[in-house]
Amino acid sequence: MVATPIGNLADISLRALHVLKTVDCIACEDTRHTQGMLRSYGLERPGNQMLAVHQHNEAEAAQQVIERLQQGQRIAYVSDAGTPGVSDPGARLCAALQAVGLRSIPLPGASSVTSAISVAGAVTPAQGESGFVFAGFLPTKNAERLSAVQKLAGESRCTVLLEAPHRIIDMAQALATLGARPVTLAREITKQFEDIATMPASELAAWLQASPQRVKGEFAIVLHPVAVPQESGEAERVLKLLLVELPTKTAVKLAAEITGTGRNTLYERALELKREADSN
Structure with missing residues (x-):
């Protein structure tokens, strides 16, 4: 390969x-x-x-x-x-x-995914989750794309997406629901008209539409990781209160929206709290 x-x-x-x-x-x-x-x-x-x-x-x-x-x-x-x-x-x-028992041998080299991450400056918060998620191409239908973006909103890790030129505006409009979350758009990586820019997700569509050149080429989009509050005590307090009255997934979703803490982090903590309660 x-x-x-x-x-x-x-x-x-x-x-x-x-x-x-x-x-x-x-x-x-x-x-x-x-x-x-x-x-x-x-x-x-x-x-x-x-x-x-x-x-x-x-x-x-x-x-x-x-x-x-x-x-x-x-x-x-x-x-x-x-x-x-x-x-x-x-x-x-x-x-x-x-x-059939045959081997595939990798010969590493160029990749738009790792190239985009290398220049995005998308540093994972010290108390957040490390690594990144590769989401590839999102669904082409509007409703399905919006649903996929809403799921990504709860992903606290850096996330990489790919998109084609004829769908990049639709993608940007869907990502606008992420508000101030930083997004790095890398267009035509290593080519003559390479363009790399970072901005809030809410501004991406307008930035693309400001110049016809900006919607041409192949795109890699990096969603920067969600900042995790340094003080986690408030997030856990809110989570515990919600878990008393609500199912785990609903409690985690609301706690993430209220405190800004990543859903994955809160979900893992919710499971720990449940295990602790069952053992007592």
Whole structure:
């Protein structure tokens, strides 16, 4: 599984170039796109050494890959850009290989997800939850997208989303419900018109609409982590009062809204309180 550049062709690794040069066959999301990339490195392949494996034929094409591997061939898989199997095709191919006892080997490289996080400055609060959540592409229907955003509102960790240009305004309008929560938008990462900006979620739609150029390209959006109050005593006091009268999920939801503490943190504490009560 070979990661390829997401924009700037210089972001290819030496190991990736070596593998793409020496394998018997290159499986890829789009043979024409991949041939263009290979040509830029002087590695163009004849058609019989290329195999299309994309989201519409992954199941069937995976069998061809399996047959070739069982014959002793060496195969590299690349998506159109970035790391395969994350939001790009490739995951089903790896699953099919695992099912028959074959190995998939990762060749790391460019990724819009980690690239966006690296420049967002989305530092996790000292008393908050560490790590980040990759949410990928949200639903395309408005109601489902809004529902997904409301779930993300209760996620205290840094969250990364991806979006296409024709839906970015709709996405920004949905994210506006997060109010002052900081959002970093990374557009066209590593490309000529790369644009990275951080602002409150409520201002994102207006910022995008201020210039036609800002809605072009591919987007990675980083929702900064929710700040956790330094004093957790008030949050726990509110949670305890609500748990007396309400179901756990409802009590956690209201406590998060009242105190600004992350839902995940409050939910874990609610479970601890229940366990303590049951043991007494």
